[in-house]
Amino acid sequence: QSVLTQPPSASATPGQRVTISCSGSNSNIGSNTVDWYHQFPGTAPKLLICDDNQRPSGVPDRFSGSKSGTSASLAISGLQSDDEADYYCAAWDDSLSAYVFGTGTKVTVL
Amino acid sequence: DVQVVESGGGLVKPGGSLRLSCVVSGLTFSDAWMSWVRQAPGKGLEWVGRIKSKRGGGTTDYAAPVKGRFIISRDDSKNTIYLQMSSLKSEDAAVYFCAWVGRVPSVMNSWGQGAPVTVSS
Numbered sequence: 001q002s003v004l005t006q007p008p009s010a011s012a013t014p015g016q017r018v019t020i021s022c023s024g025s026n027s028n029i030g031s032n033t034v035d036w037y038h039q040f041p042g043t044a045p046k047l048l049i050c051d052d053n054q055r056p057s058g059v060p061d062r063f064s065g066s067k068s069g070t071s072a073s074l075a076i077s078g079l080q081s082d083d084e085a086d087y088y089c090a091a092w093d094d095s096l097s098a099y100v101f102g103t104g105t106k107v108t109v110l
Numbered sequence: 111d112v113q114v115v116e117s118g119g120g121l122v123k124p125g126g127s128l129r130l131s132c133v134v135s136g137l138t139f140s141d142a143w144m145s146w147v148r149q150a151p152g153k154g155l156e157w158v159g160r161i162k163s164k165r166g167g168g169t170t171d172y173a174a175p176v177k178g179r180f181i182i183s184r185d186d187s188k189n190t191i192y193l194q195m196s197s198l199k200s201e202d203a204a205v206y207f208c209a210w211v212g213r214v215p216s217v218m219n220s221w222g223q224g225a226p227v228t229v230s231s
Contacts, residue, residue: 035216044207044224045147047219066211086154090155096173101156
């Protein structure tokens with residue numbers, strides 16, 4: 001059972017903005033940075049955002065991350081059909097001494 | 111580019127053992143921290159554990175469900191890490207991904223394609 005909670009699904013029409021929340025606690029998001037990964041069906045996950053809001057090279061600026069207290073968010077603006085995937089937040093948990101993933105959110109482009 | 115390739119997946123009986131390998135290229139492997147992540151069929155991602163570089167101490171960390179049963183090791187001369195799994199349970203059945211921790215201590219920048227493990231009698 002994951003200690004980071006995400007909504008199971010999110011959707012929007014092409015061109016719109018979708019936001020995914022990630023709720024944690026003081027031992028993970030509250031004291032460590034948050035990373036985001038996305039995963040297309042049948043493929044390996046890929047890093048999307050690290051250190052709360054940093055985009056690795058090659059990630060479009062349509063993707064942005066933010067954090068406040070024990071919650072984090074991923075925003076996708078200018079939604080495209082190619083963005084349909086599962087999205088996971090993640091952070092180190094000091095109490096568990098483990099890296100924990102969120103429950104995952106399936107993004108659908110309507 | 112960093113390339114990560116897992117191998118060794120397969121079918122194993124409950125209580126049995128299996129060893130996965132992960133070969134990495136495109137970086138100075140001896141400086142690399144590496145992680146294992148698994149994904150059960152139709153489920154989300156679950157971190158399994160990590161091994162630090164020797165310069166970083168060479169130590170390992172494990173998730174609670176696998177601690178005491180799984181061992182991560184490395185052979186820097188072969189650019190390879192291993193995941194030795196023992197006392198396997200049905201709930202260990204998953205695709206196991208190996209990943210390079212490009213941003214220490216935990217951000218996984220490059221992932222392998224995954225090695226499927228089935229636990230069944």
